Amino acid sequence: MTQIKKIGLFTSGGDAPGMNAAIRAVVRTAKYYNIEVVGIRRGYEGMINGELFPMDGKSVANIIQRGGTILKTARSEQFKTAEGRRLAYDQLIKHGIQGLVAIGGDGTFTGARIFGSEYDMPVVGLPGTIDNDLYGTDFTIGYDTAINTVIDAVDKIRDTAESHDRLFIVEVMGRDSGLIALRTGIASGAEAIIIPETNRDINALMDRLENGRKDKSSKIVMVAEGEDPGGAFEIGRQVKEKFPNYDTRVSILGHIQRGGKPSCMDRVLASRVGVAAVEALRDGHRNEMIGIVHNEIAFTPFEHACKHHVEINANFLKIVEILSI
Amino acid sequence: MTQIKKIGLFTSGGDAPGMNAAIRAVVRTAKYYNIEVVGIRRGYEGMINGELFPMDGKSVANIIQRGGTILKTARSEQFKTAEGRRLAYDQLIKHGIQGLVAIGGDGTFTGARIFGSEYDMPVVGLPGTIDNDLYGTDFTIGYDTAINTVIDAVDKIRDTAESHDRLFIVEVMGRDSGLIALRTGIASGAEAIIIPETNRDINALMDRLENGRKDKSSKIVMVAEGEDPGGAFEIGRQVKEKFPNYDTRVSILGHIQRGGKPSCMDRVLASRVGVAAVEALRDGHRNEMIGIVHNEIAFTPFEHACKHHVEINANFLKIVEILSI
Amino acid sequence: MTQIKKIGLFTSGGDAPGMNAAIRAVVRTAKYYNIEVVGIRRGYEGMINGELFPMDGKSVANIIQRGGTILKTARSEQFKTAEGRRLAYDQLIKHGIQGLVAIGGDGTFTGARIFGSEYDMPVVGLPGTIDNDLYGTDFTIGYDTAINTVIDAVDKIRDTAESHDRLFIVEVMGRDSGLIALRTGIASGAEAIIIPETNRDINALMDRLENGRKDKSSKIVMVAEGEDPGGAFEIGRQVKEKFPNYDTRVSILGHIQRGGKPSCMDRVLASRVGVAAVEALRDGHRNEMIGIVHNEIAFTPFEHACKHHVEINANFLKIVEILSI
Amino acid sequence: MTQIKKIGLFTSGGDAPGMNAAIRAVVRTAKYYNIEVVGIRRGYEGMINGELFPMDGKSVANIIQRGGTILKTARSEQFKTAEGRRLAYDQLIKHGIQGLVAIGGDGTFTGARIFGSEYDMPVVGLPGTIDNDLYGTDFTIGYDTAINTVIDAVDKIRDTAESHDRLFIVEVMGRDSGLIALRTGIASGAEAIIIPETNRDINALMDRLENGRKDKSSKIVMVAEGEDPGGAFEIGRQVKEKFPNYDTRVSILGHIQRGGKPSCMDRVLASRVGVAAVEALRDGHRNEMIGIVHNEIAFTPFEHACKHHVEINANFLKIVEILSI
CATH class of the missing domain: 3.40.50.460 (Phosphofructokinase domain)
Known part of the structure; x- marks a missing residue:
């Protein structure tokens, strides 16, 4: 296994509180392992447009408590086309990027899955969405x-x-x-x-x-x-x-x-999966979302994270009925 | 001057955070001066319907920090009629009430003014509205x-x-x-x-x-x-x-x-005017709203409090223009 | 199995946000199953002193968002003596109580365990402590x-x-x-x-x-x-x-x-275990703490809940080291 | 009157929420009037040490809601000496600074007053302290x-x-x-x-x-x-x-x-006096603190702002006595 030397990092889809805590964790962990980090602004759109810039430990100082995402986020129509993905890949290569950490939800991981099937670029994902609708993690960052x-x-x-x-x-x-x-x-x-x-x-x-x-x-x-x-x-x-x-x-x-300052649990979740993301890329993981299931780090292939529907706990509905008596 | 022995207290119109702090202040101050307090639920509507009940120091324990109003509030179509106001007056007399403290806004004081012109019942008002649109006080409770x-x-x-x-x-x-x-x-x-x-x-x-x-x-x-x-x-x-x-x-x-917990300033404002309201009734005030102007208690006749329009500070608009540069 | 008709409910030890949500859940669920609830003030101390009173659905209206415990709490030296526990039992029998729900921590359950070994009174416990140091639940109410x-x-x-x-x-x-x-x-x-x-x-x-x-x-x-x-x-x-x-x-x-308003997760946890507590007493459970493990209701004998030490996740310490880089 | 072209800006003494809102207001207003702003880090200490840097409209984007002060603050023993003040003055001249806005409290204005008596450098002050103990303003920023x-x-x-x-x-x-x-x-x-x-x-x-x-x-x-x-x-x-x-x-x-996000009133106060500070320097004011008294901008010579003692409203103590009944 060749050691990864440089990774790209971006947020995509709807923003969620705690994304900044995840960004901080990825950047600091990369530094810990002597990996360079390139921040990518505005998700896939910015990747295509070349909005890439180097990040270091100081870039993420004092952001753990901030809502939103300092990397900004956007939805990209271009990335849904083969041409758009090619442009994105060219940018990554141009900057010497050997792996990607994508923070987002369903749409983000669908994009990552397709991208990963077309190009030899390891991508791991972190569940960042307030909706908590991803399979493969008990909670998503922001929920x-x-x-x-x-x-x-x-x-x-x-x-x-x-x-x-x-x-x-x-x-x-x-x-x-x-x-x-x-x-x-x-x-x-x-x-x-x-x-x-x-x-x-x-x-x-x-x-x-x-x-x-x-x-x-x-x-x-x-x-x-x-x-x-x-x-x-x-x-x-x-x-x-x-x-x-x-x-x-x-x-x-x-x-x-x-919006708003992320809760303690969201910051802890984001920090844990952020650390795990960098370690996963080092260990050769790709095409997987990194979540926490039963308090342990869990890896789920992108296609499962998106396709499976999260089930409603029927007990919860019963509880509402009982308690509103 | 005959000493007042029993007063009625109600909230009316839209609710505002800090109304409970005002209620507490009125009840505790009345107790301090050996005056009985009768709470009236749902404003003028409850007054007409006889929703009156005795309050003491303990009735208002631990409410200073609560949003809403424990006396509830309502709008009353009946009270706009002479018949409605007569029914209300009968209730007050029946309970031996010799003065009223009304907490509310424009509509509340308009009702109080008409009522005060028809019946011999001293009424003082406290400015309770989030809109801050009353003449005669720098700030209203809740703003x-x-x-x-x-x-x-x-x-x-x-x-x-x-x-x-x-x-x-x-x-x-x-x-x-x-x-x-x-x-x-x-x-x-x-x-x-x-x-x-x-x-x-x-x-x-x-x-x-x-x-x-x-x-x-x-x-x-x-x-x-x-x-x-x-x-x-x-x-x-x-x-x-x-x-x-x-x-x-x-x-x-x-x-x-x-909604929400009242801010420190709203609690202080409500407490100050609440104390002043009871003292004002003892001193023979009637038909006046009690506000704070330039950090001092100020009395304003109901008709002025309602009719005058609060002017916009033109500087504020200028500030927005400058600062959004 | 004889159907339980009347239960006692109390909080004990250090107070924790969410205890009120648990109290509400127990009272409402009991009502749902046609079981009477007797509230006991100040934990074991109040039980000995006879501070018992009937509760109904309305007793717990609008408390889910309040910090502290409306049942109050206290530490009891008396209950540590056989004589104290006999007095407590006499009070329960006098009020026709056939089961108990205790909300508290380590000390609370130790008392319950001893009491349960001396008298034929089913007791189930809910984990209420900000310390999260109980074995048998992923999280305690208040943490x-x-x-x-x-x-x-x-x-x-x-x-x-x-x-x-x-x-x-x-x-x-x-x-x-x-x-x-x-x-x-x-x-x-x-x-x-x-x-x-x-x-x-x-x-x-x-x-x-x-x-x-x-x-x-x-x-x-x-x-x-x-x-x-x-x-x-x-x-x-x-x-x-x-x-x-x-x-x-x-x-x-x-x-x-x-203090403070309980978080969403604490209210949900308290509501879930509160419902489960009443159902557990109906099903014949006793001497058990009811927690949530891996998102499912879990029963743990009091002696295990107290004696086992909760282990520190070593990864967490590593994360602090990495992220403070 | 020679038109001012470049001003220096610093915070000093204990930090207070709303200082950032004041910084933003000064910088944006200066821009509005085509005046350059030089930020000075760490108050008088940084002034002596040459921690000066240019600021523009973007430097203060998205800080109105942040606690603390982006300019940092410090206490300076050096500035209490004539030598320290001379070094500070040299730095200001070196950077072409023609006026200063000082945000702080009693100690800050005492320093400014002495400095202003020794050198020809106009200084105006904004009241930034949580203590509300300055004469010449109803409220201080942060209180x-x-x-x-x-x-x-x-x-x-x-x-x-x-x-x-x-x-x-x-x-x-x-x-x-x-x-x-x-x-x-x-x-x-x-x-x-x-x-x-x-x-x-x-x-x-x-x-x-x-x-x-x-x-x-x-x-x-x-x-x-x-x-x-x-x-x-x-x-x-x-x-x-x-x-x-x-x-x-x-x-x-x-x-x-x-710490913490400044309240609405603190942000408005800071914005108003921040705008007024720049306009005051343009109008030739110096050696004055700019506060708000009875909702209007008020100028108070530094020596009065510091020396006069703010009096306690005796009514407030009476209110505590009455309401805790």
Whole structure:
């Protein structure tokens, strides 16, 4: 095995708190093993456009606590074409890069998988997305921070809901995954949760509202945005129609969920997988996402990380039902 | 002057963080002066419906740090009728109440003023609203907390805006007043602020975006909701049309601005005016709002507190222009 | 199996954020299964003194987000005597209690184990302690909140350390366990961590400070209090002696680590084990702690939960070394 | 009046949240008026040592929300000597600096006043200190953030104090000034406040504890550190001696009070005086601190800003007495 001397590092897809902690861990670990690091700005797009620059231990000083990503991120249409990937590869070769660490989610790893099948360039991935929808890791970097941001917001909404005896429909992020809605629904004492995995069952919600405890002064319904941000407005409309005597409001939490200082757990997760990423490249790993399963570092081929669907723990739905009694 | 022996206390209109600190201060001060306190739930509506109950020092233990209002609040159509006000007065007499402390905003004091002109019942008011739009006090209870909530949210949005090079249109509360938008715009480093007082000047915004520094990676435009919540969507539409190359997003912060633990300043303000309210009733004050002007307790007749419009400090707009250079 | 009809519930030992979420879960789940709940104030001490009262669904409304424990907690010398335990048992029988849910840590479960060996009273325990030092659960209720409180504080200290080029010795809680120091040390980018499990190795610290990167403007050393709160002062003294040119300060974080709103993960953990506790009593479990291992509910006999020592993940120490490069 | 073309900017003394917002405002405003800015690192010490570097609009991007000071700060013994000040002046002249903006407190302005009397160099000052102890401004930059940090910490301590029925002695910062203790004492519902201005009257505290409401489950005593950090331990000792049945604890909040994201009000204050500082130098001001009094920009000669003692509002002490009833 030839020892790797220089690696590239980038973030891609939606940003997530903790990405900076992962960047710091990769750069510092590379330094520890005498490997040079080239930062790539704006993901695959910047790779194609040559936005590459050297990083050292100081480049990542005092960023562990910052939200967002200092490497910036972008979505790239070009990289979906063979021509785009060729341009990207040329840049990597030009800079002497022998391996890549990609921090991102589903789309990032799909790109990496295709790239890895076309060119001889080892790529390992770190799970960076607030959605927690990747197979091969118990948690993704950013999820823990995002759910804390959500409950902080919903606690505030609960204050005003209690004061006015209101019903709030709160929409949280999570594309095709209800994992943010599920944990935050439990944690904010929501009366009901509507997630894509259960087909956003409106009738169950109506039943719950119909038959729930009558003496509750406020009610929270947590809705996952699914493929369709803003869908909470339609649910709100239906609830208002059926329960005109409720003072019903809709709140879309939106982009605040992507930002903020990463939580302790997100920083630890990012640091652990960041260290492991560099060690994995040294050990010859490629085409794998590095996550943590049952508190141990776990490697999952990119194709499994993306394709497998994360299952909803049915117990969680039961818990919401019991606890909103 | 007959010594007052029993007072009623209620919150009304939109809830605001710090209302509980004011409630605590009124109840504890009344106890200090051997005055009984009757709590009235749900504002004027509860007054009419007889939702009255005795409060003591312990009723308000450990609430100074809680958002919302333990007395709940509501808007009352009934109280706008002479019949409603008569029913309310009957309840007060029935409970032996000799004076009232009303915590709320413009609508609350308008009701109190009319009530005070019809019945011999001294009423003093405490300024409780996040909008800071009352004449007769430098700040209203809840404003300081709300603007901190806003900048906390916008700091998070800035993280993701920076990572993606985006322009965000952020809508904040404030009915016909731009005071929340103005201070939070300065504090979050917004590139532009759009407020009702300047007719939501879209052209100025377009100029700013056209001619501003080109190398900024993210931009925030702060919009006051004005009479028209959701208006930021239309502004977003126009910006997207004129600047199709910007990655423009809209975020409506919504009801999170009403909740949360009150800030230190809001708790101190609420405590000071709460103490003053009881002392004012003892001293024979009525039909006045109690605020703080230039760090001193100030009394303002209800009709002035409501009718006068709070003026925008033109310097603030200038500051935004200078600092977003 | 006779169906359980009435259970007692208490918190004991040091308080931890999320205990209220656990209390809420136990009460609501009991209601769901038509079991009455008797709350017991101040742990074993209150049990002996007869501080028992009925709880219903409403008793636990709006507490999921509150720090501390509404049932209060205390340490009890009496309960360590056979006479004390007899008095406690008499109270339980007097109130018709057929099972107990104890929320606490090591001392709580030791008491429960002895009590369970003397009297025919099923007891199940929920792990409530910020120290995370119980065998039989991946995390204890309160740990996640506490580590977030710590990094929030250390981020603030980092701001001032950076501005003044200072070295801070920060002491965190954790009796005989370094688990708080370990994760928060990684997450706050500490230059070194001193924990009881590695004998608080001062020489290693001195080496690190001697040979670390010289261009770092601030340094954080994280110290676990161990059995000996305030020990950071002595470490500070030695560092000042050996490195007189450093501007060295000591900060003992203290009791802020016990309070605050529970994090999302702590609320979810507390809710899950709270539901499981009631179901476990119905199923005939006794003398067991209910935790979560690898995301599944796990039962551990009290004697194992207490006696086994939680091991330090050696990788974590390695990570600190690599990342502080 | 010769137009100023180049100014120097530095922070000095203890750091305070909002200093970065002030730095940003000065740099951006200078740019607006086509004035060059030279940043000086580490206050007077760096001025002497030649740590000067050019700043532009981008140097201060995305710092408005950061605690600490990007210019760093230090105390300088050299600058107290005539020789030190001469070296400093030489550096300024060498870099073509025609005016200075100094951000700091009492010591900073004393240095500036002496310097200004010896050399022809206009200096204006911005009040940056968490202590709020400067004459000539209603609030200093950093005070509002610090008091919010304090109440956030004390709210957490209240959680655990309530759970354990404890009395906490909490020491906050504030050298010879009790202003932090005063407002945070009111805002955290403290039972008593001990500040230097009232000679830390222990007897009054003992009376209050002796005669206060007996049914309170927790008590907070807020102590200003005065000239003597750690003095709370001695107070705690005396309280324990006199009230052995109380479970008394001491908590020194320490350096967390200096850090953290600045509050909205601190950012607005810093931005306003930062703009005014540059305009003041253009208008020929010198030897003055720029503060805000009654919401208007106010100029105060350095000697008045330092020498006058800020008076304690006696009403505040009365309020604590009334509200802790």
